[in-house]
Each structure stands twice: as structure tokens, then as C-alpha cells.
Amino acid sequence: MGDKTKSRGFVRRVALDRGLNKVKEMVLELSGIAKEAVRLSIEALKEKSREKIEKVYELEKRSDVLNMDIEDECLTLAALQQPVARDLRFIASMMRISNNYERICDLAQKIAYIAEKTIDKPLLKPLIDVPRMGKLVIEMLEINEESIRTGDTSMLEMELKARDDEIDLLYSQTYNELVGYMVRIPHRIDDAIDLLFVAKHLERMGDLVAKSAARLVYIEEGRRVWIK
């Protein structure tokens, strides 16, 4: 009896572990796509590069497909392997994280739209805070990636909160600055609003990565946290 149980457990884990690992790799790939989309969308805005705009659109499409594949993989595992405990938390949370990352690609695409719309106009102002926000989002995604790889979430809350706070600060700074532009240069108010949207999208991305980090803490520790 003991041996039979053991071998049954073993078989079950082989299939489940393979599936969990696959989901992990797919989410890491999606994270890579999201980072690339964020980086390119801001460069496209700054450099007025049609090529980079197109690249962002392409990445966004890939993120949609990948997100769907991740969901399929997770649902298959849930249906066939009856995951519980960490396995269950992992599957449910990875579906959410994948959704969040796909949303980040959507937001990068919105930034690319703005870049496309304003491609023939000079920049309202040199872009400094916006690329800084983008860089922070990418850093946050990388910190999450490291946690996904190692399962270590001990520093996650602290590291992400610091960066998310900085993004929020940069956002309100940008907001105030752009309101100033709107007052002083009313004929370019539409450009100021576009730029404000860019900043808002980036701030939203920060939230999404922070929410994803909270999910990672739940996976590893079973603890519900709010990183905000």
C-alpha cells in the first residue's frame, strides 16, 4: 500500500511539476515582452520612431496570445492535476499576473498611439520624468522576475513599494508641471494632455506590477498583502 501510494504521488508530481514550470517560463516570457513594450513605447515617443511604434503594436499582439496560452495551461493543470496549497495558489495567481502583464502591454500600446499621433510635432518639453518612470516600471518587473525564478519574496514588498512610491511622486510632479504648461502655452494644451496620459499610463503600470508582486507573496507565503 505504502509503495503504491508513493508511486502514485510521484507520477502526479512529474506531470504537475512540468506544467507548473511551463507556466513559470511563459509568465517570464510575458514579463520580457512587457519590459520591451514599455521601453520601446517611451523611446518611440522620444525619438519619434515609426519602427519602434510598430514594434510595440507587435509586442502587444504577442502578449494577448501568450496571456491566453498561459490561461489555457493553468486551466488544464487545474482540471487534470487537482492542485492544492502552493500549487493552487501558484496557478490562480499566475493567471492574474499574466493578465496584469498583458494590461501593461495594452498601456504601452496606448503610449505608442500617442507617439504615432504626435509623430510630426516637436516634443512639448524634453522628456525626463517619463523615461524615469518607465525605467522604474522595468526595474519592478525585473524584481518580480527574480522572485518568480527563486521563490524568494522576502525583499519583494520593500523593493517594490519604494519604486512604486517614486513613480507616484514622479507622476504628481509631472502633473503639476504639465498643468503649468497648459496655463502658459494654451495652444499646445492637447500635447500637454497627451503627455499627462503617458504619465498616467506609466503610473498605472506601476500599480499593476505592485499588485502582481502581492500575488507572488501570496504564492510563496500564503499571506495577503497590499503593496501601495
Add this chain to the structure above:
Amino acid sequence: MKIEVKELSAWYGSHQVLRSVSMGVRENMITAIIGPSGCGKTTLLRCLNRMHELVDGARVEGEVLLDGENIYDPSVDPVEVRRRIGMVFQKPNPFPHMSIFDNVAIGLKLAGVRDKRKLREVVEDCLKKAALWDEVKDKLDQPGGRLSGGQQQRLCIARALATSPEVLLFDEPTSALDPISAMRIENLMLSLKREYTIVIVTHNIQQAARVSDYTAFLYRGVLVEYGETAVMFKTPRHKLTEEYLTGRFG
């Protein structure tokens, strides 16, 4: 609490298999006991209705309170305990040559009930509760051994119900059954818990997840973790529980 287990230890000769187990069994709930083979699940279950002591050289320390009264108190009659706390075993064990009717009525007959009408009433009622009535009502005089495995198990449940127990103990009641028959038994347990308090030992952790309200995880005779099933299956507190639930050992 319907049953309260207090620092219960159990031995076979000098071999200690339960180590100071304490847990409460809630009334009208299903409590599952899970754990690797040999960890003491069956022994714990058998301590709950004083069947453990039927084994030669077996011994118990600690208390089991049924409605607040210690069933190991010298003044308590073990036969009465076993009437109030019925048991259903892993392998369906009807009396194969006895009729379906008598299989259910036997407990009452042994207790001296002679009234034919009363017996019929109880048999019908128990077979209905055991979700077997419709399948056997036209062949009550046929031998119990001719039923399918799943039907035999439900017959044993009907037999256990006939003496009006308050608690039902199930020791791996579906491990010898096909998935459909097993699902029938699970559904049956869910309907029985309205009237009875149920404790089930199972190797099938998915079954524990599906039917139980509370789960106890036993490892080498020690109660490692005990709590709400939904919580334990999402966020087990103990590393050993996590490893057992996720199939890292069995």
C-alpha cells in the same frame, strides 16, 4: 463539539501509534482524517468508538468525550458507545447470504426488536437514507452478497443507520469502489451530515477536499495540523501538510 479527543495515545502492545492527539469533532459536520499509510488513521477512528480495545494487547490513554462524557469512563458500556457511534469499513462487508432486509434489520433484531411493522419501517427508512431503496425495494429477500460493490457499501451504511447512531465513522469507504459508486457515497455523506456527525478516513485527499468541512492531518501518530478544509487546502500552515497535500510524499 460532538466529540472531544483529549491527549489520546494508543498502543498495540509496546508499539505506540497515537501520540497525545487532541481535537474536536463538530456536530453535523464532516471531519476528514488524512495522512500517509500507517500513520494511525484507522487506529484513531477505532478509538472513537472503543473498537481499538478489541485488538489483543491494545491500549488507550487519554479521553474521548461524547457530548461531554468520557466514553472510556469505567461506568460506560462499550456496546452502547458503538451503538451511538457507528462504523462503515473500507471493504463492503454485508452478510452475503443474509437477505437485504435482514442485513439492515440485524442490529435491531439482535437488540430484541420483534415488532414486524417496526422492523419494516426502520429498514425502509434506512435504505432510503442510504439512497438504496429504489434499487432494492423489489428484492428485499435476495441475499446482500448479490448486490454490486457500491450497492453493498450503501447497504452497510443502511445497516449502520438502523441502530440510530449519532456519529458515523467511515474508514476509506470508497477505496474499493468505482468512481461513480464512490461519488454516490460522497453525495450520501453530504446528505447524511444534516442528521449525523461524520468522521471519514481517506487516502484520497481530493475526496477529503470535496466532502469534508474540517480536515485533520496525521503523521506518525501525531496530529500535525487540524482546521477548516478550505483553509488547509489553500494555505496549509505546516510544511509537512503542504508536502503531503501536494503529493511530495505519501
